[in-house]
Amino acid sequence: MRPITPFLWTLFGAGGTIAALLFPVHLVLSGLAFPLGALEAPSYDVLYGLVRHPVTRLYLLVVITLPLFHWAHRFRYTLYDVLQLKHLYRLIAVLCYSAALLGSAVAAYTVWRIP
Amino acid sequence: MALVHDVLIIGGGGAGLRAAIAAAELDPRLDIAVVSKVYPMRSHTVSAEGGAAAVIKPGDSLDAHAYDTISGGDWLSDQDAVEAFVREAPAEMLQLEHWGCPWSREPDGHVAVRPFGGMKLERTWFAADKTGFHMLHALFQTTLKYDSIRRYDEWFVTKILVDEGRCQGVVAIEVATGRIQAVLAKAVILCTGGCGKVFPYTTNASIKNGDGMALAYRAGAPLKDMEFVQYHPTGLPFTGILITEATRSEGGWLLNKDGYRYLQDYDLGKPEPKPVFRSMELGPRDRLSQAFVKEQEKGRTLVGPYGHYVHLDIRHLGQKLIDKKLPFVRELCLKYENIDPVKEMIPVRPVVHYMMGGIHTDIHGATSLAGLFAAGEVACVSINGANRLGSNSLTELLVFGARAGTAAAAFASQQRKPSPSVLAQAQDEERRLGERFLRKTGGTEKVAALRAEMQKTMEESAGIYRTASVLEEAARKLRKLQERFHDVSLEDRSYTFNTELIAVLELSYMLDVAEAIVHSALQRRESRGSHQRTDYPKRDDTQFLAHSLATRGENGSPRIEYLSVTITRWPPAQRVYGR
Amino acid sequence: MSPGTQYTPYHPKWYRRRMSVWWWLQNRSYVYFVLRELTSVFVGLCALLLLWHLRALVQGPEAHAHFLAQMRRPFFVGLNGVGLLFILFHTITWFNLTPKAMVVRLGGKRVPDWTIAGLNYVAWVLLSVAVAVVLLRG
Amino acid sequence: MPPSVTLAVTRYRPEQESEPTLQTYEVPFRKDWVVLDALNYIKDNLDGSLSFRWSCRMGVCGSCGMMVNGSPKLTCAAFLSDYLPGPIRVEPLNYFPIIRDLVVDMTDFMHKLKKVKPWIIRAQEKPLADGEYLQTPDQLEMYKQFSMCINCMLCYSACPVYGLEQSFIGPAAIALAQRYNLDSRDEAARERLEILSEHDGMWQCTFVGECSKVCPKNVDPAGAIQQLKLVGAVDWFRFLLPWGTR
Ligand SMILES: Cc1cc2nc3c(=O)[nH]c(=O)nc-3n(C[C@H](O)[C@H](O)[C@H](O)COP(=O)(O)OP(=O)(O)OC[C@H]3O[C@@H](n4cnc5c(N)ncnc54)[C@H](O)[C@@H]3O)c2cc1C
Ligand code: SF4
Ligand code: F3S
């Protein structure tokens, strides 16, 4: 069987790049500026209209799933190194990537179900 | 229990590794071993900077390389050896290229060459200014692919085993554990490098203690031309760190305290702004070092905390060239001298650099003891004569390393297994080491103190200029030191990585080698190449166109004999530079 | 004892130091490394935040209003604030390290690290402006 | 300038002690002395039984690596004056087993080095008579940096991943593999990629990056490893291509 590590590393890399490029602006706007009223938030209808667009759907899917895999990969190694849990490496790997898979499934389902 | 191999190589420097590969390639069935007191890549070949000479460019010729070598050696070189050397050099260098050595290149992809001191043409191959480093690592990494080469890293050889007039192996200490072990072999090649550490100021590493020379000498093989000690004109004053000759071949100037290119006063040519072959700063090392002493006598050198020095100026070469071709020089100056050669002049003085002499061998690396071979700086074939030209030594490691490897392998194929009777000698050696050092009671002399006295004696007597009275005094002092050595006592009695034990054994080797140097120098009543006698300032071909051979006498002091020089096509003439 | 070293009568005992569980506090660089690795937690949280936001949008105006209200609670404001610091830390370290892995050659010469890192920053600014414009303008 | 400086040096004599201790020595301070000079002063004048390795004293043989105040350094290139007022802590390299005092066991690395096949491998050797393999200065530049490794082991003793998992093949060995991969004369990059992709290979590295920071020769093993990962990742997707081999 081919080891899957290079594939997981690719997801990690892609997710890291997307997070680096796009998360700051999303977090500033949706997480801080809009809720706190620093900037005027777009209305529900505007946003809803936006997410219905196919390009936006694809965008959202990518921007949510890949960073989850970025997390899974990096966090897994952090647990090995910092907490010295190398002996549990199978368990940790299964837990981390399952969590990322679950999140991705929910995201895919949600995007799929947008009317 | 003994370890047994076919070919045993002592030393993992350039010569040793090249020999190992040559033996392995000659016959893959041979069982080859390399014993080295340091990991092979720590060997001193690693620090060679400038380059390695071999004819490759159109316009150059083997004869020209031979002539430069022979005249550079003041006609003491054996010309048959030199001819073999220059002939085989290009293929050896190419071989190293095929093994991955990162030689510097021309824009079209061919190997680049640079000029070097005493050479008439550009023929020095280089890998920036870390030639030795790249050669050694390329060789070492290449040896890894031969499964027939077994290594004993950090094993220190203390004795050569001789039985029935034939060398049958060695006794060595596994440094990490203190285990003393016989390693038997059908043929042994000594590649243990030089002995610069008999002098206080040297470019040589701490591991260059003449081990192999003393081992062979004690086993009855004579040492040849030991009086010829090369001073390199440009070492850093305190550390002796070498500033490569390449600085001068790229166009650096030597300046005295008045900023004057003083070499023009010593029959080395006229100062030109650009470097000229075999002239001024590109003269041979012996002449440049001698000029320094004269300059010092005239009071025209500078004085610092570590004695007299002059300036090496490369500022006019510009940062770009320095960073491209001499990056290591800049790094060394910045790191160890806290000066930037792009903006400042480098303080330099002559320091002991290389031993032209060594174990007497024939053109195949065979010593006078059957089954014992030698190659590299430890050996004297002799191609270097009375003065080695820069960049000939690295090439010599390859050419004569390969020759010795092949010869030893051929010899081994025809021998029976080493006789187990030598194992008794190995047990004696183990007992000797225990009684004399590890379990010794009493004794008051310290290793460091004896070593310092020996080095001082050597600098005062066997330096750039020598004279009978001082050499005689030095011979007496060294005898005295040999006696005091019996009274040496160690603070470290441990078996595990006992570096004091190693140091004391190295000191005993150095004392033997120092005696050989002083006695050979005393007997040679002429001036030739690096051997300058103020009481005999002329070269004397009628008496001394001959190699000196030092054999260990009954009482331990050397006995000196002479052997004629082989002349083929270049009859002795005057050495002319700068004209 | 490492392979290749035989046991001998002189029984040397190679001493092996154990690595402390707190090794990452031993020097500044290690702390920096661990903080860098922990940014992944906030990357994950931020992805979940987007997912939550999306689901709220899909579920209708009330759910969306509820989401916005949640975000105004001090807990989430604090979390998002800390998160932003970590995400920025991630962005900067990520961009600065990219050139190490990506060696780009043009005409045989290696493109200098700062150029590659610089291009990352330019892309970052452009994409951020684009996202902001789309969101603010509708 | 102080007249003297204190060194706290690790001592470990396995025949007598069960674990290492620190011993302090007072040595004269000289402006141009490096830590190695101070150790030699101790060995020659104060305590002949102190053990450590050194050789070239010019930063190229790679034998004098030790921890100086907790960081891996070549002691022949670490000036006393940079650590004033002291005391200066000198310890054996981290993560390696200690043989004695400041001497560590590095046989492990020697095995790893051999494993990555650091020599030129070609399907077809060119006869010597046909001259050199042509290699332009630009092609030389591709791998030059990775060929500067002096095997000093500072990078290993800076890498916590190696500290935690000694089977990790480690920074210098991977950098040397990459040195041959990038050499235009070599044809075995695939073979080495396979070796490095094994369980203890390059994927263990979490890009701590300390290896490159402490490297005295600017080899940048961290860069080599990440570049190899990229190659490995791209290689993984080759099956998607119609002409992919697997
Ligand atoms: C600073 C410097 C720069 C130089 N630059 C140049 C240059 O540019 N061009 C040039 O041509 N030449 C140059 N030289 C000269 C050249 O480098 C040396 O002559 C050459 O490298 C010697 O190589 P070797 O193989 O004979 O010995 P070394 O490389 O010294 O190796 C000796 C080996 O023997 C082993 N050994 C020694 N004693 C024992 C023992 N008792 N037991 C077991 N093993 C032992 C050591 O471990 C080591 O592996 C330079 C020399 C110096 C010092
Ligand atoms: S990569 Fe650098 S630190 Fe590591 S062994 Fe090589 S030279 Fe030393
Ligand atoms: S420090 Fe270690 S984890 Fe990787 S980048 Fe260097 S090898």
Ligand code: FES
């Ligand atoms: S002594 Fe050689 S690197 Fe320090």
